[in-house]
Each structure stands twice: as C-alpha cells, then as structure tokens.
Amino acid sequence: MTVEKAHSLAKAMLSDGRFYHTECVARCAKELAVRLGADPEQAEIAAFLHDIMKEQSDAVLLKTLEGSAIIKDNYFSEYRSLWHAFAGAVYVRKELGLSQEIADAVFYHTSGRAGMTPLEKSVFLADYISDDRTFEGSAEVREIARKDIDLAVATALQKMIGHLVSQGRIVQPLSLEAYNYYINRMKD
Ligand SMILES: [Fe+2]
C-alpha cells in the first residue's frame, strides 16, 4: 500500500466533506509521526484509512464486525460512534491486507488506549487537532500539542470523557484506561 493508493481509496469511499477531514488528519498525523519517531508514511496511510468505514450503514459495520471479539462487549451497542473505527481496522487488515500496526492505529483512533504506539498516537491526536476540527477544546489541545504531545493526548482524553459523562453516556473502558495512563504519566 502506498500513500497515493490510500489517498485514492479514501477519495473513492468518502463524501467530499469527510475526505477533506481525512486529508487534514493525514497531514497532521504525518507531522506528529515525524516528531514521535514513527514512520511518517505509515502514519499517512493509516490516517487516510482511519475513517474509511465512517459512512457505511450499521448493517455493513455489523457484518464487517461479525466474529470480532469487540462485539461481545456488554455495552457494544452503546458505542455506535466507535463502530467505524473497529470495522475500519477489520477492513484494512482483512480486505486490504495491511499490517496489524496500521489496523491498530485505525482501531484505536477514536477511543485511544493505554500505552499507544507512536503510530497510534499520531492518528489519535491528529483526529482531534487536525486543521478542520473546530469543536470545543480542539484549539486548546492543538496549542498544547505544539509543545507536549503526551499532555495533548491526556487533555484530549480528559475532554472527550468529560463530554461523554456530561451527556450521561457510557465511556468505553479503552478510553478510561488511556485517560488513567496518560494523566498518570503527567505526574512523573
Ligand atoms: Fe473516526
């Protein structure tokens, strides 16, 4: 898989608006990967594919996830916003035959996880602070990321979980574990 191929796949499978977001994430993930010592091309490929299943129907996502361990999660139905990440990981691994590392970067791009690899962290944070993002907190996290990537990750998780809790929504344990992990690191 080349960056060009990932770019054209995303363009073919996504609406213009979603593709624009994807391009912004790819540019940002590449920059973060350089700073984190990850392979910038792998980060760009993972970023171009991170939302590849974003516009698929529930039926397609569920079909893609058939047999995946994540479906057995007690609250699986509550995590509708994460389905595209989980299904995207299956798609890039099984349909495109890409590496587990890239599949993991897609899988964890919305939830995050404790101890993210530099590649995973590049895509996770880029999805939060890419140029097109304007939601509350994105500008603040973008500013923090200029100096301290891990603090930016911790702050993004804090804001994301705070937002879910304020709406009375369920928080995926991966995000809670990620939050604990990165907040704890800030104390060292
Ligand atoms: Fe996404």
Ligand SMILES: [Fe+2]
């Ligand atoms: Fe995204």
